[in-house]
Structures are given as structure tokens and as C-alpha cells.
Amino acid sequence: MAISRLQPVIILLLVLRAFASLPTQAVARGGRDPSDDGAHGSFSRKLLEDKPPQITDEMVRGYMSNAELESAVHAFGSRCSNISRVYSIGKSVNHFPLWVIEISDKPRQREAEPAFKFIGNVHGDEPVGREVLIHLANWLCDNYLKDSLATLIVENIHLHILPTMNPDGFALRWRGNANNIDLNRDFPDQFFSVNNDIDYRQPETRAIMNWVKQEHFTASASLHGGALVANYPWDGTRDTIKHYYGCPDDKTFRHMASVYSRSHYNMSLSKEFEGGITNGAFWYPIYGGMQDWNYIHGGCFELTLEISDTKWPKADELPVIWEHNRMSMLNLLASLIKSGVHGRIFAADTGRPIPGSVMIKGIDSRVSASSTFGDYHRIVAPGETYEVVASMEGFRQKSTRIMLEQEAVNLDFILDPDGTDGQMKLPHNDQGCHCDNFKLFHVQEAHLWLYLLIVSVLLTLYLVFKRKTVSRLASRLLTYRYSSLRRPAV
Numbered sequence: 001m002a003i004s005r006l007q008p009v010i011i012l013l014l015v016l017r018a019f020a021s022l023p024t025q026a027v028a029r030g031g032r033d034p035s036d037d038g039a040h041g042s043f044s045r046k047l048l049e050d051k052p053p054q055i056t057d058e059m060v061r062g063y064m065s066n067a068e069l070e071s072a073v074h075a076f077g078s079r080c081s082n083i084s085r086v087y088s089i090g091k092s093v094n095h096f097p098l099w100v101i102e103i104s105d106k107p108r109q110r111e112a113e114p115a116f117k118f119i120g121n122v123h124g125d126e127p128v129g130r131e132v133l134i135h136l137a138n139w140l141c142d143n144y145l146k147d148s149l150a151t152l153i154v155e156n157i158h159l160h161i162l163p164t165m166n167p168d169g170f171a172l173r174w175r176g177n178a179n180n181i182d183l184n185r186d187f188p189d190q191f192f193s194v195n196n197d198i199d200y201r202q203p204e205t206r207a208i209m210n211w212v213k214q215e216h217f218t219a220s221a222s223l224h225g226g227a228l229v230a231n232y233p234w235d236g237t238r239d240t241i242k243h244y245y246g247c248p249d250d251k252t253f254r255h256m257a258s259v260y261s262r263s264h265y266n267m268s269l270s271k272e273f274e275g276g277i278t279n280g281a282f283w284y285p286i287y288g289g290m291q292d293w294n295y296i297h298g299g300c301f302e303l304t305l306e307i308s309d310t311k312w313p314k315a316d317e318l319p320v321i322w323e324h325n326r327m328s329m330l331n332l333l334a335s336l337i338k339s340g341v342h343g344r345i346f347a348a349d350t351g352r353p354i355p356g357s358v359m360i361k362g363i364d365s366r367v368s369a370s371s372t373f374g375d376y377h378r379i380v381a382p383g384e385t386y387e388v389v390a391s392m393e394g395f396r397q398k399s400t401r402i403m404l405e406q407e408a409v410n411l412d413f414i415l416d417p418d419g420t421d422g423q424m425k426l427p428h429n430d431q432g433c434h435c436d437n438f439k440l441f442h443v444q445e446a447h448l449w450l451y452l453l454i455v456s457v458l459l460t461l462y463l464v465f466k467r468k469t470v471s472r473l474a475s476r477l478l479t480y481r482y483s484s485l486r487r488p489a490v
């Protein structure tokens with residue numbers, strides 16, 4: 001009887017001991033001129049001439065028409081279906097689809113990888129980007145698993161290519177879209193609200209904005225013509241005066257622009273732009289630009305790349321222009337993998353990924369982690385020490401210092417609930433979490449099943465023991481009352 005009284009206590013102690021052996025969570029680890037009329041939002045970027053030249057049939061000959069470009073995109077999708085998918089993000093004013101090519105070894109899946117987008121033909125009279133981007137897509141397809149750089153990019157980045165943002169302007173042979181609106185002045189602006197009315201925004205602009213909301217882009221670049229320089233934020237100034245106006249990540253943007261310029265055939269040799277790069281506002285301010293909007297509202301580090309001295313060069317010059325820019329484009333993509341800080345953010349109590357944010361102490365800029373995998377990709381200039389801080393509402397923030405050399409640093413964060421809001425409700429993951437490269441969730445799930453199994457076994461043993469004890473007690477009572485009867489078998 002003494003043993004039976006102690007049995008629940010023994011079981012409880014065993015259960016408490018099992019749960020006490022739960023693994024404790026680790027802390028963060030990681031291994032020349034402004035506008036013609038002065039109206040805000042209508043600044044026009046003059047490059048090599050005051051009045052754009054008349055685009056003749058002879059100049060257009062050799063360039064893909066919109067229909068031919070569409071066919072080329074779909075032909076690529078069929079030929080390289082193992083590493084690509086083709087989709088549309090919307091339509092132009094004249095209802096031409098804005099086709100995108102995604103290139104990745106898993107193009108139809110979400111992965112904990114950085115995403116990059118290239119956009120061409122923002123201005124209708126600057127068509128070089130359309131042609132160069134088709135060259136880029138075909139080169140990656142032809143050299144995947146043959147060239148180490150191509151393989152690195154395909155297997156570690158989700159690359160999205162929009163060859164033309166302005167098919168109508170191209171067809172009409174002018175700068176703006178079918179409504180004659182400059183699309184690179186049509187985005188919401190941080191200084192002036194002239195572009196903030198969504199009802200007046202162009203369909204091409206809305207398509208880009210919705211695209212950025214849907215995809216978790218780490219960085220991007222738009223391709224232009226008329227100069228040879230890598231341009232970076234800010235593009236405008238609060239006082240509308242031309243001067244250097246750097247964004248919080250100015251040093252990082254200078255690094256990105258330099259990666260492109262130094263890899264180019266002759267961009268870095270420019271006599272007009274030191275090192276072949278320029279701050280947009282120092283060149284001349286514009287407002288409603290796409291690159292500033294991407295950085296502010298999408299957490300996407302975007303460059304504006306002027307890749308041809310001539311806006312509409314002869315078609316037979318296109319292969320040379322492609323070759324001059326090929327290594328720049330490839331090295332810019334590879335820099336997303338080879339440098340910066342990358343990692344994931346997890347909740348300590350559940351082991352699930354959470355969409356927190358990461359910032360660098362001293363830089364007033366945040367990068368959000370994805371809601372699917374909790375992965376973040378923070379571009380920073382190499383060669384310095386940084387304090388990386390991860391945070392999310394309902395959790396206690398964590399920070400750690402790293403020395404970023406020329407190679408990337410992997411840094412995961414596990415955040416503890418702050419205990420003020422009760423149980424933290426995490427967002428539902430519609431995509432599913434294939435966390436093959438991080439085992440925390442699986443390890444905790446396995447431990448949970450083990451603990452449940454132990455408890456079940458102990459409770460079963462307890463019930464069996466109790467049943468036997470009760471049976472023996474009943475037998476003894478029967479023997480006492482009916483001593484003349486045979487003791488029943490248990």
C-alpha cells in the first residue's frame with residue numbers, strides 16, 4: 001500500500017525531470033539640370049541632348065518589337081523550363097502584358113534565398129535594357145551547371161527579369177507611356193505628395209508597386225540609356241537643390257554601385273563621374289523615382305544603371321553593349337550571396353520562423369524578414385564591424401556584433417516572447433515551411449513527441465499498477481469475509 005501511494009509522486013517527478021531536460025535556446029549566432037518649369041514631380045532627366053532625336057525606322061530596325069519580345073520570353077520559358085517560369089505582373093495602358101522571367105533552380109517555390117529583380121525599358125526611348133536582359137536570361141540558361149558563376153546565381157538567388165516596363169512607350173517611340181507620363185516620376189515621393197494619389201497613378205507603376213509587395217526583393221536595378229554610370233539614392237532633395245544627398249545606407253549603395261562600375265568594360269574610367277558612380281541628387285534631383293520608392297517602401301536596395309552613352313544605339317552595337325555589361329550584372333547578382341549578413345529569425349517558444357526585422361545599429365533602415373521562412377538578407381559594405389539587431393513586436397530584441405570581411409556572414413536569431421501580450425499569435429504560413437537547412441523546428445517537434453510518449457507510457461504503467469493493487473485489495477477483502485471460499489485468480 002505504501003508503494004501505491006508513492007506511485008503518482010514518482011510519475012510526476014519523472015515527467016518534470018523529462019521536461020526539465022528540454023534544450024535551452026541559443027542566443028543570436030552567426031557565424032545637369034533640374035526641371036524645365038520647377039514643378040515638383042515633373043523634373044525631367046536631361047542626359048545628352050535638350051531635345052530627344054526623332055527615332056526613325058532605320059534606328060528601330062534590328063530591335064525586337066513588343067510581339068517579338070513576348071515570343072522570345074515564352075520561347076525562353078519553354079527552352080529553360082527546368083530553371084524558369086514566366087508570369088505577368090499586369091498590363092500597360094494599351095493592355096500589353098508585363099511579362100517577367102523568373103530564374104532559379106526552384107522557380108515555382110518559395111525559398112529562404114535573396115530575390116533580385118532587373119527592370120528594362122522604363123523609358124520608351126531607352127530600349128537597350130530589353131535586349132540586354134534577354135541576353136542575360138539566355139546566358140544563365142546556357143551556362144547553368146557549366147559555369148560556376150551561372151550555377152551560383154541560379155542555385156542561390158531567385159532572379160526576376162522584367163525586360164520592358166514600358167512597352168507602349170517603346171511602340172510609340174517616346175519617353176513616357178501611352179499617356180505620355182514619365183514612369184520614373186510616377187511613384188510616391190518622400191518629399192512631395194504630388195504622386196501620392198493612387199487614382200492618378202499609371203497602371204505600369206501600380207503593377208511594379210504590387211509586385212514589390214508580393215515578392216520579398218532584397219535588391220534590384222533598372223536599366224536606362226543615355227549615359228554610362230551607376231546611380232544610387234537619394235534621387236531627390238528636400239530643398240530641390242542639386243547637391244549630394246545620401247540615404248541611411250549611403251556606404252552600402254556606394255559599394256553596390258562600385259561593384260557594377262568596376263566590373264564594367266569602361267564605366268569606372270568615366271571622366272564625368274568619379275569611379276563611374278553617382279548619387280542621384282548630386283547629378284540632378286528628380287522626384288517620384290522608382291529607386292527611392294523601392295528602398296523606402298520595399299526595403300529593396302535599387303540602383304539606376306545607365307548602361308549606354310546613346311539612348312537608342314544602332315542594333316548592331318547591342319552585342320557589344322551586352323558584353324560590356326555582362327560581368328557587371330553577374331557580379332552584382334553574386335554579391336548578394338557572397339557578402340552581407342544573412343539569416344533567419346525564430347520564436348524561442350515555438351521554434352517557428354517569424355517575420356521580424358533586422359537593422360544595423362547606427363543606420364536608420366530596417367530590413368524585414370519574410371513571413372514564410374523568417375529569412376532576411378541585409379546588404380552592408382564589407383570591411384567593418386556592425387551591431388546587428390533583430391526585433392519583432394511581442395518579442396524581446398537581440399543583438400550581436402560581427403566583423404564583416406569580404407565574405408558573407410550567416411546570423412540566425414531566436415527571440416524570446418516578452419511576456420506582455422500573453423501567447424504571441426504568429427502569422428499563418430500559407431506556403432508551408434520547408435526548413436531543411438535549419439533543424440530547430442524539427443528537433444523541437446521530435447522532442448515533443450518523445451515527451452508525450454514517455455508520459456503516455458508512465459501513465460499506462462501507473463494505471464496498470466493501480467488496477468493490480470485494487471484487485472489485490474479486493475481479493476484480500478473477499479478472503480477475509482469468505483474464508484471458506486477459494487481465493488479468485490487475479
